[in-house]
Amino acid sequence: MQADNRTEAMKGAASPxxxxxxxxxxxxxxxxxxxDVIDIELPDGRRSVRECVRHRGAVAIxxxxxxxxxxxxxxxxxxxxxxxxxxxxxxxxxxxxxDVAALRELREESGYGVKSLMPLGTxxxxxxxxxxxxxxxxxxxxxxxxxxDFDSDENVETLLFDGPTVARLILDGTIxxxxxLAAWLLAKxxxxx
Numbered sequence: 332m333q334a335d336n337r338t339e340a341m342k343g344a345a346s347p348x349x350x351x352x353x354x355x356x357x358x359x360x361x362x363x364x365x366x367d368v369i370d371i372e373l374p375d376g377r378r379s380v381r382e383c384v385r386h387r388g389a390v391a392i393x394x395x396x397x398x399x400x401x402x403x404x405x406x407x408x409x410x411x412x413x414x415x416x417x418x419x420x421x422x423x424x425x426x427x428x429x430d431v432a433a434l435r436e437l438r439e440e441s442g443y444g445v446k447s448l449m450p451l452g453t454x455x456x457x458x459x460x461x462x463x464x465x466x467x468x469x470x471x472x473x474x475x476x477x478x479x480d481f482d483s484d485e486n487v488e489t490l491l492f493d494g495p496t497v498a499r500l501i502l503d504g505t506i507x508x509x510x511x512l513a514a515w516l517l518a519k520x521x522x523x524x
Contacts, residue, residue: 347374348374349374350371350372350373350379350381351371351372352369352370352371353371353378354369354370355368355370356368358382363386363422364384364386365385366383366384367382367383367385368380368381368382369382381460382460383460383461384461386422386456386463387423387424388422388423388429388463388464388465388466389421389422389423389464389510390423390465390468391417391418391420391465391467391468391510391513391514392419392420392433392436392437392468392469392470392514393418393451393467393468393469393470393511393515393518393523393524394418394419394441394443394469394470395471395523396474396491397471397473398474400493401492401493401494401524402419402441402443402472403418403419403491403492403506403511404418404420404440404441404488404489404490405417405487405488405490406485406487406488407486415508416490416500416506416511417506417508417511419436419437419440419441420436420465420510421435423466429450429466429468430448430450433445433448434448438477438479438480440479440489441472441476441479442476442489443470443472443476443477444472444473444477445473446471446473447470448469449469449521449523450466450468451467451469451521452513452517453465453466453467454467454509454510456510465510467514467517469514469517469521469523501515
């Protein structure tokens, strides 16, 4: 019980690490995110600036077919200038529930229908500069895919790997995506994968 009280005390203004917001200015507003520049006051009175990416949240789904194959997506990620292997994932629509977004994104990116969907947990993408919250799921899917429905500006290749191959690709550094690593770990810890 004491750990819970300490955790609650560390949240928000009650924390001795609290950074008081003095001013917020929007530096950029795009279709997927906004960047705010925040003037802050540190607990000891010093002043500084934080840059915060505002994002509506996203989902990521570790999906397994009846034959034991896991579904992955490979697509080109411009920010890192390479094709990247990750679990199917995508942004939540405004007001969309995470489980609804997970079903939609998995169908859009892989074509697979879901037989069961279990929440694994949540994680912040990178809280040092972003508020993006990722909702992670494990899905059991149908044996064969249906039609995909990619966004008009994306190219996605569906890949299938068995469990030992996924583990090898993680350990050899081929799969380095944080949401994928978190989903794999949580699925293993919860006994799904």
